[in-house]
Amino acid sequence: MTVLVAGSTGFVGKRLCPELVAAGHSVRAMTRHPESYRGSGAPVGGDVADIGSLRTAMADCAAAYYLVHSLADKDFEHRDAEAARNFGRAAAAAGVRRIIYLGGLGADADDLSAHLRSRREVEGLLAAAGVPVTTLRAGIIVGHGGISWEITRQLVEHLPAMVTPRWVHTRTQPIAVDDVVRYLVGVLAKPETAGRAFDIGGPDVLEYVDMLRRVAKIEGRPFVVMPVPLLSPRLSSLWLSLVTDVDTTTGRTLVDSMSNEVVVRDNSIRDLVPFEPLDYDAAVLRALGERAKAGRTS
Template sequence: MTTVLVTGATGFIGKRLVPALIEDGHDVRAMTRRPESYDGPGTPVGADVGDPNSLRTALDGVDVAIYLVHSLDDPDFERKDADAARNFSAAAQQAGVRQIVYMGGLGADDGHLSAHLRSRREVEGLLAQDGVPVTVLRAAIVVGHGGISWEITRQLVKNLPAMIVPKWVNTRTQPIALDDVTRYLAGVVGKEAAMGRVFEIGGTEQLTYLEMMEVAAELINGRKIPVVPVPVLTPRLSSYWLALVTDVDATTGRNLIDSMSTEVVVTDTSIRDVVPGEPLTYEEAVRRALAERKDSAKK
């Protein structure tokens, strides 16, 4: 039996991943800063990526560690995430961890990455700096109930009768369903063929952000939403606009918007050699996200 530690176990991806790993037969530790309030599956473990001593205890006896930590809501997120990755890499090496699995971000390494995506690349390297093999899964927007990027899309098309949009809505991206992200993360755990490799993961379609909003509007509102493009809408103004019409805070919004002028599409499908299976369409991903939201509202 493989012992797997999931950081961010109460987060958007983590809380779906923990039960999937248990179903696959793994012994799962759910890492959280507040283990006393954890009510999900697995064994709660208290630790903080900012506290190296707590990490050493949490990682003791762990075979595979899944790293789902980032700090987009912090203005100093690049430094904070880099320090956390250094702490985690050192603690994992000392504990004898055999594999770290990390969720990174899509985007070409051509010097034009946003601060958000540059930070994700930096964390990839820092997690590997002490010699533990790292498996990186790079994704664009993850479509699922509660995900920040998806919530921006859902709330915009639900709350606005029409939208004034900046030019970044014509940037191509490759959204992926939360179910597929969970499947890929669970699928690379302990796999020798995945050790020390970077994989790109995405859904079946490459879409612009505008096309994503149009599909979502049809499914949420049953109609198209009028869109008026404007030539200039800076990331700062865009983030204030998002904060006005969604519940996403301006700092997180701006960090995400900075990345939306960068094309993020899959160019390498080798993940399917390690974790076979056809990913879901964007429309199906949206339908599942909306259905989960509806179900959660009943509870």
């Protein structure tokens, strides 16, 4: 099957492309800079802001993966909405039979953050032109280079003691990036997943503070937590930008989302794509190992 991957050079996309090739698919890796692409699949030029380029990139594709977001942009909601609308329309015009999208966990009944609301809005906009969408909703994805994981790792490695706001007690259900990729590849072979949304997560439901403590234990580092309930989202994001390499805009967007519980409420994906996801500690060890390997080869 010929498939397009939008976001082929990103955290998830660069891992997904080789797995799709290994599964026997013909992969078009969409990028704004195809001349410099060195990953798996055939590079193809395309920009989610340019619907014409999308139609060309999608020509003769049976399915298209959408792994795009604009977290670092202050106007990310508008940009992501326009990009999703373009992608859905281009897919319909090109005759694409399915879109597979990686979105975010969070209960619709909750007062979702702007980031999570945007993720949910994108689901609808991708499908608005009539192409069935399969959505996989994930919380924190653990793997070398992932923004949420890097915040966790850097906080532990840079701070022996941490001033913590209320959001550190929010529950989440982290998942290893390799398991996200397994689900993304798996649903492609399951036509019955078209037009449906699925929650995906690892086996552990943890508070953010528990995640930090477990990383500290694995790395053998001291880690003391000092609660400060009134630490505002703005101050939290400024603080993150000081002690991690995440920019303030992205940090604020993520901090706002940390007040929302993001746990799996429907395990039906496990019946359709059956395997045992890694637990949190194993995912952390794999992420740290990948980082060490990348350091040795850079």
